[in-house]
Amino acid sequence: MTTTTGSGLAAFAALLADETRAAFCLALLDGRAWTAGELARHAKVAPSTASEHLGKLVAGGLLREERQGRHRYVRLADAGIAHLVEELAARTAAPDRPRTLRAASAGSAMARGRTCYDHLAGRLGIAVTDAMTVRGLLTQEAGFALTREGVRWYRELGLDLASGGKRPLVRSCLDWTERRPHLAGVAGAVLCAHALEAEWCVRIGSERAVRVTPAGEEALSELLGVEKASLR
Structure with missing residues (x-):
């Protein structure tokens, strides 16, 4: 049985403790795969900034990456992550x-x-x-x-x-x-x-x-x- 440590939970929570990364995850709740450029435009950040944040989200297990030819797409890792993001959003202030x-x-x-x-x-x-x-x-x-x-x-x-x-x-x-x-x-x-x-x-x-x-x-x-x- 795997035991989650306090530091591990804090590190996971920190992935969403950034407005840009949170905006990416909320956008990806549509269930579709997005390119880094599309997410950058959505969050109004530079492409280089988007790539940096996406790298952290993929490494942390919130997103998974897919490649089709020269194009790189990302989507939420699974339905469980989507459920987590929606529930967290529901518990925030209006x-x-x-x-x-x-x-x-x-x-x-x-x-x-x-x-x-x-x-x-x-x-x-x-x-x-x-x-x-x-x-x-x-x-x-x-x-x-x-x-x-x-x-x-x-x-x-x-x-x-x-x-x-x-x-x-x-x-x-x-x-x-x-x-x-x-x-x-x-x-x-x-x-x-x-x-x-x-x-x-x-x-x-x-x-x-x-x-x-x-x-x-x-x-x-x-x-x-x-x-x-x-x-x-």
């Missing part, structure tokens, strides 16, 4: 009010609906989670768990719950805008992937925000009883 209309619009879109690594979050994620609970597909009594009806519901939708390998089938993830748990784990990931593939949701802007389409409103209303007004 952000300052945006200073521009563009920033306010982007923040509103993120709060309305977004992806959290590979599952749905924001008011959309909470609405889906609550609806699944009301329908008896998900129980929250002793942590999140799918019911028999929930497993059957996934099967009838043609969604493979055995595709997640060693990942937890279901787990809660504390939503950083709603301050309530939404559905994560394999069940959350395959549902999010299906929502995007079926175009129930579409990505908007350069952030993680998603918008529910009219087809998505109909599907979520019919399948889960989600009120259409709550998705807008």
Whole structure:
């Protein structure tokens, strides 16, 4: 059994104790791979500064590096790291009010609906989670768990719950805008992937925000009883 020392934990925590590195990790919660240049522009730092910070995050195990030809990409190391970053974000103080209309619009879109690594979050994620609970597909009594009806519901939708390998089938993830748990784990990931593939949701802007389409409103209303007004 491996024992974590105080110095080891402090060193790991220090990786996020920098505004630029924290901004990188938050951006990578969209589940996609980014180049160093893209992250540098996002955080408004020089490419050399971005490379230095990315090296520390990769070495510390928060990110993993992928190469495709001459291009270097980075992404969050795994779903566990994404879960950690989202939960830490949810436990921070409320952000300052945006200073521009563009920033306010982007923040509103993120709060309305977004992806959290590979599952749905924001008011959309909470609405889906609550609806699944009301329908008896998900129980929250002793942590999140799918019911028999929930497993059957996934099967009838043609969604493979055995595709997640060693990942937890279901787990809660504390939503950083709603301050309530939404559905994560394999069940959350395959549902999010299906929502995007079926175009129930579409990505908007350069952030993680998603918008529910009219087809998505109909599907979520019919399948889960989600009120259409709550998705807008």
